[in-house]
Amino acid sequence: MNYDEALEYIHSVSWVNKKPGLNRIRDLLNKLENPEKDLKFVHVAGTNGKGSTSAMLASVLKEAGYRVGLFTSPFIYIFNERIQYNGEMISNEELAEIVTFIRPLAETMEEAPTEFDLNTAIGMEFFRRKKCDIVVLEVGLGGTFDSTNVIEDSLVSVITAIGFDHMRILGNTITEIASSKAGIIKQNGDVVVYGKNAEALEVFEKVCKEKNARMICPDYQTLRREKVDLHGQVFDYKAWKELKVSLIGGYQLFNAAVVLEIIQVLRKKGYKISDEALREGLRTAKWIGRFELLHENPVFIVDGAHNPQGIKATAESLKLLFEDKKILFIVGAMKDKDVANMMRELVSSASEFFTVTPPTPRAMEAKELQAVLEGMGVKVTAYDNIEKACKEAIEKAGFDGIICALGSLYMIGDIKRSILNWE
Numbered sequence: 001m002n003y004d005e006a007l008e009y010i011h012s013v014s015w016v017n018k019k020p021g022l023n024r025i026r027d028l029l030n031k032l033e034n035p036e037k038d039l040k041f042v043h044v045a046g047t048n049g050k051g052s053t054s055a056m057l058a059s060v061l062k063e064a065g066y067r068v069g070l071f072t073s074p075f076i077y078i079f080n081e082r083i084q085y086n087g088e089m090i091s092n093e094e095l096a097e098i099v100t101f102i103r104p105l106a107e108t109m110e111e112a113p114t115e116f117d118l119n120t121a122i123g124m125e126f127f128r129r130k131k132c133d134i135v136v137l138e139v140g141l142g143g144t145f146d147s148t149n150v151i152e153d154s155l156v157s158v159i160t161a162i163g164f165d166h167m168r169i170l171g172n173t174i175t176e177i178a179s180s181k182a183g184i185i186k187q188n189g190d191v192v193v194y195g196k197n198a199e200a201l202e203v204f205e206k207v208c209k210e211k212n213a214r215m216i217c218p219d220y221q222t223l224r225r226e227k228v229d230l231h232g233q234v235f236d237y238k239a240w241k242e243l244k245v246s247l248i249g250g251y252q253l254f255n256a257a258v259v260l261e262i263i264q265v266l267r268k269k270g271y272k273i274s275d276e277a278l279r280e281g282l283r284t285a286k287w288i289g290r291f292e293l294l295h296e297n298p299v300f301i302v303d304g305a306h307n308p309q310g311i312k313a314t315a316e317s318l319k320l321l322f323e324d325k326k327i328l329f330i331v332g333a334m335k336d337k338d339v340a341n342m343m344r345e346l347v348s349s350a351s352e353f354f355t356v357t358p359p360t361p362r363a364m365e366a367k368e369l370q371a372v373l374e375g376m377g378v379k380v381t382a383y384d385n386i387e388k389a390c391k392e393a394i395e396k397a398g399f400d401g402i403i404c405a406l407g408s409l410y411m412i413g414d415i416k417r418s419i420l421n422w423e
Contacts, residue, residue: 003092006099007079010122013115020145024109025117029150031105032121035128039069041151042262045139045181046160046194048310052247052287053160053255057262058136060281062086064273069127069135071148073119076288076412083123085130098125116140120147134271144183156265157184157191157213160258161251162200163309178203189213192261194254195220216265218257225253228320230293232283240275244283249291249303250317256282289412291317294419298394298401302416304409306334308341314406315345326351328397330389330405330415332358333369342407343373352379354389358411386411390418 001009018024029036044054051072058070068086075081080089102121106113113121120140127135134155139146143159159181162174178200185191185207193204195217208215219238227234232246235253237260245256259282263273289304291314299322305314318327327349333339346353355369370382383389393403405415 001096001100001103003096006096009099009103010079010115010118013113013118018114022145022147022150024111024113025120025147025150027109027111028102028106028113028117028121029124031108032102032125035124036151038128039124039132039135041135041137041154042156042158042266043137043139043148043151043154043184044158044160045143045146045184046158047163047177047181047307048305048313049160049194049251049255049258050138052249052252052290053158053258054136054138055287056245056247056256056259056282056285058084059087059285060259060263060273060278061134061136061271063281063284064271064277066133066271067131069123069130069132069137071120071123071127071135072138073116073140074409076409076416081288082119083126085126085132090126094126094129095122098122098129101125114147117147120150139181139184142180142183144180146183149184153186154184154189155269156262157186157189158193158258158262159184159191159204160194160255161309161313162194162197163307174199175203179207182207185211185213187211187213190265191215192258192265193217194258196254216261218254218261220254220257223253223257225250230296230299230321240278243279246283246285247287247290248293248317248321249314250320251313252291289409289416294416295394297399298397298403300390300394300403300419301405302412303404303406304412305406306337306342306408308338308345311342311345311406314404315349318349318402318404322402325402327402327404328352328354328393330354330356330386330393330403331369331373331407332356332366332386332411333364333407334358334360334362334410335364336362337364339364339369339372343369343376347376347378350378352381354393355380355382356386356389356411357384358408359386359414360408360410363408363410386414387418387421390415391422394422 070084355366366382373380
């Protein structure tokens with residue numbers, strides 16, 4: 001099986017009409033002789049900030065000299081982004097080889113795996129072959145019944161910011177959503193929680209008490225932003241002074257504080273992570289499509305925010321950087337999202353909106369999103385082509401203008417390609 005055939009097989013495996021549960025992934029991993037049992041994990045769940053937190057942590061651990069696996073979702077450009085070793089994506093050849101190994105075993109299963117079951121198994125087998133010292137394992141959806149929750153233990157369970165997303169599956173209240181995320185908390189384990197949501201914290205405290213787990217929240221009162229510009233941020237946290245992050249979203253400092261607390265837990269467990277490694281790992285960490293600067297004149301930022309809490313955090317970051325300057329927004333969204341509340345977070349900062357249709361069957365059409373925004377009394381134009389929207393936005397914004405594209409992870413790849421073509 002070559003790379004293209006491997007991808008075709010991965011994407012042909014359906015999740016439709018599959019009941020939530022871990023039986024399928026357990027069965028598949030058993031057939032692989034349980035690669036996950038040879039690995040150690042930091043398990044990361046949450047609504048927003050999972051990927052950024054995971055990327056920063058993996059970068060620090062790599063700088064500390066460990067062999068680090070990173071498992072995330074979704075991808076922006078190519079599938080390989082989801083499975084990384086020491087900052088490098090799984091190669092086409094490695095992916096094809098592992099899928100060739102797994103497929104005949106998967107086809108003997110009584111109940112076929114879902115695509116995410118398969119992805120998780122591919123990641124586990126790859127990380128075992130790479131002899132990873134530690135794997136930063138991001139949950140795909142929820143927690144309790146997510147395929148990654150097949151692991152029996154973790155060095156640290158991490159729960160990032162909680163908000164409303166995937167409510168059809170996870171529930172319509174913060175308590176229900178937090179309860180699903182809390183499913184990754186292990187008996188007698190250590191848990192680092194983002195905090196900042198009293199209703200969610202109540203759930204986490206209850207589960208930690210039931211499982212005799214130790215919960216740690218960052219002390220945000222000691223978090224001080226010293227500098228922020230288009231190239232990064234400088235901050236203090238507790239005894240650490242003048243730490244630097246290249247991720248420029250204002251919310252990234254809260255994620256960095258979570259990472260610092262995770263590092264402290266790992267240090268207590270015997271992991272040798274120097275302050276030098278910590279500083280360098282934070283400084284060099286990258287994460288595609290999360291408040292990412294694509295161009296400077298005009299400023300063009302792309303962000304993967306796709307729920308009201310994420311959009312609000314992006315709006316606050318824009319205000320932090322640009323104060324009261326008006327912004328031209330390029331927006332797209334999924335039909336199943338809380339689109340009206342997402343857009344309301346942006347209206348006060350907008351000069352105007354360009355709407356586009358993200359390249360996925362779940363997308364809301366640009367004309368439909370245009371109608372939502374027109375109902376809010378703002379200037380809006382619908383485009384049937386993302387590249388054309390980007391080009392016209394750049395022309396309209398001018399040298400000193402500001403453009404921000406957001407609303408769906410599915411359109412980030414096309415946005416970035418459009419800017420590269422324009423340049």
